[in-house]
Amino acid sequence: MSAAGCGKVFVEHASGVLARRPVFDETLRYLRDGDTLVVTKLDRLGRSVRNLKQIADDLQERGVGLRALSQGIDTTTPGGRLFFHMLAAIAEFEHDLIVERTQDGLAAARARGRKGGPKFKMTATKIAQARAMYDAGGHTVQEIADTFGVSRPTIYRHLQTVPAPTAATAR
Template sequence: MLIGYARVSSEDQNLDLQFDALKKAGCSRMFSDKLSGIHKMRPGLDDALSHLRSSDTFVIWKLDRLGRNLKGLIDLVGKLEEDGIHFQSITDGIDTTSPAGRFFFHVMASLAQMERELLIERTKAGLMAAKKRGRVGGRRRTMTPSKVEAAKKLLAERMPPREVAQNLGVSIPTLYRWCPASERA
């Protein structure tokens, strides 16, 4: 039996394209979700997986409809394989009912994992190079050294903290973080 699964990221998107492809592939049952792939809880996917039995084939339109993360995808397909369930991705041309299909899936998964690791390496190298040049990542600080000096001066002149924060364009907690009351006499 072929059981299909379709997913779109939001309620206003349409599943027709995926359903048509799943019907054409021969799926007798189809399940769906209308929510982002980020969500771990996908009732339609859980329902589809609960209907699968040994020698069934789980069919999807495209790999990215199943999940965003490679490890999760490989784990899911591995679990299906353990349970004697085949996997098919229509658009990606993956069909684990044959040894060549299983090999192709694992090669694709390995290449995707390598690309992810190379991306992480490049990112780390770029951050280290920037750090050596004195650049620091993250958001720019709202309290510059001149603002801190101005705040201390205004607070010493007994200007209310709310007005000081408003004049400097910062929140009161930010003002207190940079000019704690314990440092003011």
């Protein structure tokens, strides 16, 4: 970054996906009118295209330029601003296409009778067996969970849904 003429360098170790990025927040507080924020790549700056656009607009309102070294973008020039907005528009369009294709694929899968989500590990038979093991008292909940390859909370959840046999129902 010193080769790019940066007077002060901030290094963020948190992921760009995270909502809280303390070094990035400090960087934004540090910037003043006439400064230029230099980043290695645009994807390091924003969590999404919309977020990136918000950050760029905020910087522009504050009189702060933006340079992305790997993409050759410099919003301190009219051409750089144009290129940035074209890139952002294309990225947003691509994102919208991906969302649309995903929705179409999910709808087609539902029409074929497919359901999303993980397969349930505990079938009705396994739940009944777990209940029997629990009621017999010879096994801990952890042992029962290990037997069926699930977690203890899963066993507890299923034990709550299948009540223990009472004296009236056991006859």
